[in-house]
Amino acid sequence: MTVLAAPATAATRPPVPEARGDVSSAVRARLLGGGADVLPSAATIARGDPYGEDLQLALHLCYEPHYQGFEGVPDTVEWDAGLLGVWALVEHRFESALRHDCRDRPGVGDALDELLVEPVGGTGPSSYLLAEGELWQLRENVVLRSVSQLRETDPQLWVIPRLRGRAKAAMTAIAYDEYGCGRAERVHAVLYAHLMADLGLDPAYGRYVDVVGAEMLAVSNLMSLLGLHRRLRGALVGHFAVLETTSPPAASRLSAALRRAGAGPAAQLYYDEHVVADAVHEQVVRRDVVGGLLDDEPDLAPDVSFGIAATRHLEDRLGDHLLGAWSRGDSALRTPSHGAGPPHRSRPEDDDRSGS
Numbered sequence: 001m002t003v004l005a006a007p008a009t010a011a012t013r014p015p016v017p018e019a020r021g022d023v024s025s026a027v028r029a030r031l032l033g034g035g036a037d038v039l040p041s042a043a044t045i046a047r048g049d050p051y052g053e054d055l056q057l058a059l060h061l062c063y064e065p066h067y068q069g070f071e072g073v074p075d076t077v078e079w080d081a082g083l084l085g086v087w088a089l090v091e092h093r094f095e096s097a098l099r100h101d102c103r104d105r106p107g108v109g110d111a112l113d114e115l116l117v118e119p120v121g122g123t124g125p126s127s128y129l130l131a132e133g134e135l136w137q138l139r140e141n142v143v144l145r146s147v148s149q150l151r152e153t154d155p156q157l158w159v160i161p162r163l164r165g166r167a168k169a170a171m172t173a174i175a176y177d178e179y180g181c182g183r184a185e186r187v188h189a190v191l192y193a194h195l196m197a198d199l200g201l202d203p204a205y206g207r208y209v210d211v212v213g214a215e216m217l218a219v220s221n222l223m224s225l226l227g228l229h230r231r232l233r234g235a236l237v238g239h240f241a242v243l244e245t246t247s248p249p250a251a252s253r254l255s256a257a258l259r260r261a262g263a264g265p266a267a268q269l270y271y272d273e274h275v276v277a278d279a280v281h282e283q284v285v286r287r288d289v290v291g292g293l294l295d296d297e298p299d300l301a302p303d304v305s306f307g308i309a310a311t312r313h314l315e316d317r318l319g320d321h322l323l324g325a326w327s328r329g330d331s332a333l334r335t336p337s338h339g340a341g342p343p344h345r346s347r348p349e350d351d352d353r354s355g356s
Contacts, residue, residue, distance in 0.1 A: 013071040014206025017061070021054025023090065027061045030083055031073045039082050045089045050097035051317070055090050056217040060209065062087040063224040067151055068205055091225060098222075102309035108238070108294070108301050111308045112286055115245040125322045126253040133326070135261040136342055139199050140332050141254075141322070143208045148220040149192040150205050153178040155227035156240050162233040166292030174244070174281050174289075191270040198266035211333045215318040222314055226307060234300030237285075237293050238307025242315075244281040251275045 016032060019025035023040045030039060048055045064070060065078040077083065105111065129138055153175055160171055180186030193203035202208075209217075226236035255271035294301055325332040331342055 012204075013069050013073075014064075014204070014209065016070045016073065017057060017206075017209045019054075020057045021048070021052075023048055023054050023086070024057040024061060027058045027083065027086060030080065030086075031061060031065075031070060031077055039086055042089055045086070045093060048090075048093065050093045051214060051218055053214045053217075055093060056214040056221060058086065058090050059094065059221045059224075060217050062090070063221065063228075064206075066224070066228065067154060094218075094221065095225065098310045098313065099306065102306060102313055105305050105309040108290065108304050108308075111238075111305050112241060112245070112290070115242060115308070118249060124250070124319050126250040126257070128323055128326065129257040130253040130260075133257050133261070135199075135263070137326050137332075138254075138257060138261055138263070139201060140326075142196055142199055143201060143333065144212055144216045144318075144322075146192070146196060146201075146203075146208055147206075147212050147216055148223060150189050150203075152189045152192065155223035156236065158227035159233050159236045159240075162230050163237075163289075163293060164296050167237070167289050167296065168292075170284050170288030170292060171240075174284060177281070188270070188273065191266075191273060194266040195270040198264040211335050213321070213332075213334050215314075215321045219314045219318055222310060232303065232307075234293065234297070234303030235307030235310065237289055237300075238304035238309075239311045240307075241285045241290055241304075242308055242311040244285045247274050248282065 016028055019028045023045055026038050026040045045055070062083055065073065065075070069075060069078075106114065125141060129141060133141075156171075157175055160168060160175070163171060176182075178188050180188070180190070184190065196203040222239065226232045226239050251271040251274035255268050255275065258267045258271070290304060294304065322332045329342060336342065
């Protein structure tokens with residue numbers, strides 16, 4: 001088995017990302033010790049786009065103190081009463097939009113069966129990257145996913161104290177795999193950091209939040225929303241079922257795409273690990289996590305189906321964004337970053353000057 005040295009990254013908290021609107025600006029100021037009297041009103045938040053840059057970044061800013069925190073922000077801000085009020089309003093806006101957009105959804109059994117069926121020919125980002133993706137697009141995909149993958153499974157672990165019996169035991173067993181079976185160098189988030197380093201990207205936690213758009217922030221924020229609320233434990237289990245069921249085929253395509261693009265072995269290892277591990281996890285999630293939860297609490301079935309639908313809805317939005325940008329030859333990032341983004345193409349005026 002390949003053993004990798006830890007990536008050479010400092011164990012520091014990320015800086016607070018730059019604001020993207022009035023709500024995120026006020027939350028950012030509060031985190032940094034100012035803005036005590038300028039928190040956004042309920043009316044301001046209600047006018048915001050629930051999937052837009054401002055509200056999604058504001059949610060990310062409210063959630064991160066429950067993870068690694070921010071540079072220069074005290075740990076006590078995790079339970080700051082003013083921020084909790086803003087957080088609740090923004091979350092309500094986000095969850096309400098998801099429930100509206102996912103109101104027509106199948107039952108749990110049909111929803112789980114649908115996860116096993118992929119479109120003929122493949123239409124998602126991993127299929128595109130396998131068929132025709134360039135190395136810069138593979139790097140962009142890794143940059144975008146780093147927002148959630150560098151804390152892989154952390155938000156899902158909040159559900160374990162809220163489960164019982166078979167569901168709790170199965171979820172804990174899966175988490176043991178995700179955290180490297182007791183070996184720090186095999187933790188999946190560490191393997192993702194190696195993937196980033198192998199592609200010439202900065203593997204520091206939170207490094208790329210400023211260049212990632214609202215589509216990816218929403219995917220990441222959903223995990224925190226479902227994980228932090230006991231009332232949403234059923235939805236979290238549904239969300240987790242999507243991740244574990246759809247991961248193996250997508251990981252297989254991404255590993256092959258990286259191999260075709262000439263990426264190194266560490267880049268491929270992360271996805272190869274998921275092809276094997278998540279193929280087993282999918283069966284355990286369906287039979288024991290979802291099945292065990294619904295045996296104990298059958299009234300949570302609508303929540304499980306909501307978690308599945310909400311996860312797929314946000315993943316589809318992200319996929320549409322990626323494919324739209326890449327098909328035009330554009331970057332899917334807010335601003336192309338070092339090691340990611342399309343290669344420089346000279347402007348016509350540059351060509352004219354060079355020939356003069």
